[in-house]
Amino acid sequence: MPVLEINAISKSYGKIKALDAVSFSIPQGSVFGLLGPNGSGKTTLLSIVLDVLQADGGGYKWFGQPPSFLQRKKIGSLLETPNLYHYLTAVQSLRITQSISGRGNEDDIHAVLEKVNLHERKNSRFSTYSLGMKQRLAIAAALLGDPSVLVLDEPTNGLDPVGIAEIRDLIKALSDHGHTVIMASHLLDEVEKVCDHVAILKRGKLIASGTVESVLSAEDCIVLNAADQRFLKECINGYPGLIRLNGTAEGLECYFATGTSAAEQINRFCFEQGLVLSQIVVKKKRLEEKFFELTAE
C-alpha cells in the first residue's frame, strides 16, 4: 500500500493554475524527491496534503485512508520555512509540537536536539538562532517521536555544506530504518544522492515520476569518437534504435531507446562499416541534466 496517493489534484490562484490534475503515489519506505523549478507547485502540493491549502479538485489518501488530522499527527513535517514561536526556546518549541502531535516525550525532545546538533543551544530563544539553526530546529520538530513518514520541504535551506551533508546522512539513515521520506528540493545533486523515487513538476503539471533510474534512463547515451568524425556521424546514423545525435567537445553523443544499445554491438557495427572507433564511453545521465531537459522551455 502506498503511503500517499495523490489523485488528480488541481489548485488555482486566480487565473494561475498552480497544480493541474497531478497524480502519483509514494511507495512505503521510499525516499521520494519532489522536483521542479520555482513556482512549479511543489510547496502547494505538499501544503494540500498537509491540509494547509484546499485543493480545487482531486484528492489524496494517506496510508490508504481519506485525509484526517490523526494521520497528520503521525507525520513529521517541515513546510517551506521553520514555523516556530520566536519567543520560545528550542525545548519549549518542541514541547508545543509534542503537545499537538502527541509524538515523543521529554527525553525524545532532548534526543532530537542532539541529533540535529542543537543541544548546546537548547535554552536559547528561536529568535536568536541563525537561519541554519532555525532549519535544524524545524527538522528536529519533524523528527520528534520518530514518525514513520517525514515530509521535508527544502530541508537543506540555509544550511552550510557540513549541515547539508548531515541532513543527507540523516535521510539515508531514516531510509535504512524503513522510514518514508518525502522531500522537495532544488538541490538536484542532493536528491540524486538520497532519493530512490522522484516526481518532476513543471508549471503545475507532472512531467515525470517513478524510480530515479526509470526517470533518468528513458534514453541510453553513448559518446563515440573516431579519427573521422564526419564519417562516424554518417555511419552511426544507420544503427537501429538511434534516436538522436548531439556533437559536443567530448565527442559525438548518441542517444538510443533504453536497452537497445550495447557498446560491443556498436563497436562491431562501426567496424563492419569500415570505421575504427577511438573511444566508446557509456554515459550515465545525471538527474540535473535530465531535470533541465524536462523542464526546458
Place this chain on the structure above:
Amino acid sequence: MISNIIKTEWLKLKHYKAFWLLIFVTAISYPGINGIAYYAFKDSIDAKSQSGQLVKMLLGNPFAFPQSFHTTAYLSSFFTFIPAIVVIMLVTNEYMFKTHRQNIIDGWKKNTFIWGKFISVVLVTMIVTIFYLAVASFVGVLATKEMSGVNVFEKAQYIGLFSLQVFCQLSIAFLLGLLIRKAFIAYGIYIFYSFILENILSGFFRLKSKKWGIDYGHYLPFEISDRLIPLPPSIGKFNAADNQLAIAAIKNHVVYTIVLTAFVWLLSFYIFKKRDL
C-alpha cells in the same frame, strides 16, 4: 481533548513576556482609573465648600458597597482596549510566525486551533474580571464607612455583566485580528472604531432616533455590550429617565450580547475553516 488544547495554549503563553507585560498594564490600569476617580470624588465631598456638600448630597457615595460593583465596572470598561490588544496580539502572532500553519500540520484540526484561541480569550476575560473584582472589593471596603446593614453583594450581577461585556469585546478584537492578520492595522482599526467611529455613529443614530422612532445606535457592535453597564444611578440621576430605561434594557442587552458573541465565534470558525492558511 479540551485539556490538551488548554495545555498547548498555556505552553504558548507561559513564557511570552509581551503577554504578561500587557496583563500587568491591565492590572495597574484598573486600580489606576478607579483610584483616581475615587480620590477625586473623595476630595470633593471632603471639601467644606458648598459645591462639595452639593456633590455629596446629589451623588451619595457611588464607590461604597453595593454600588462599588457597578461603578468600578463602568469605569474599568473604558480600559477593555488593553486586554483587546493582548487578544489581537495572540492571533496576529500566529500569522506572523506562521505557527497557525504548523499547528495544523502537526495534527490539530482547524476547529481545534480556534477552540484554542477561544480558551485564551476566556482566560484573558477571567484574569480581567479578577482584577475588576479585586478593585471593586478594595474600593468598596475603602469607601463604605459603615458595613453593618449593607448588602455587599446586592449589585454582584455586575460581576457577570462586566465579564460578559469584556468577553464580547475581546471576541470582536479576536475576529478583527483573524480577519486582518496584521497586528498594527488590527489595533488601529479596533481603536479607531471603538473610540471614534462608533461614537460618531451612535451620535448620528441618536439624532435620527426621534424621526425613526428607534435608536439603532444601541445595536452597534460595541454599544450592544456597553449597554450592559449603564451609568451608575447615583451619577445617572442627572438624566434619571434615560438611566432608568438603560437599566431596564440590560436584560435585553444580555441576550443581544450573547447572540453577537456567538455570531463572532461562529464566523471565526467558518473563516478559519474555509481560508487557505
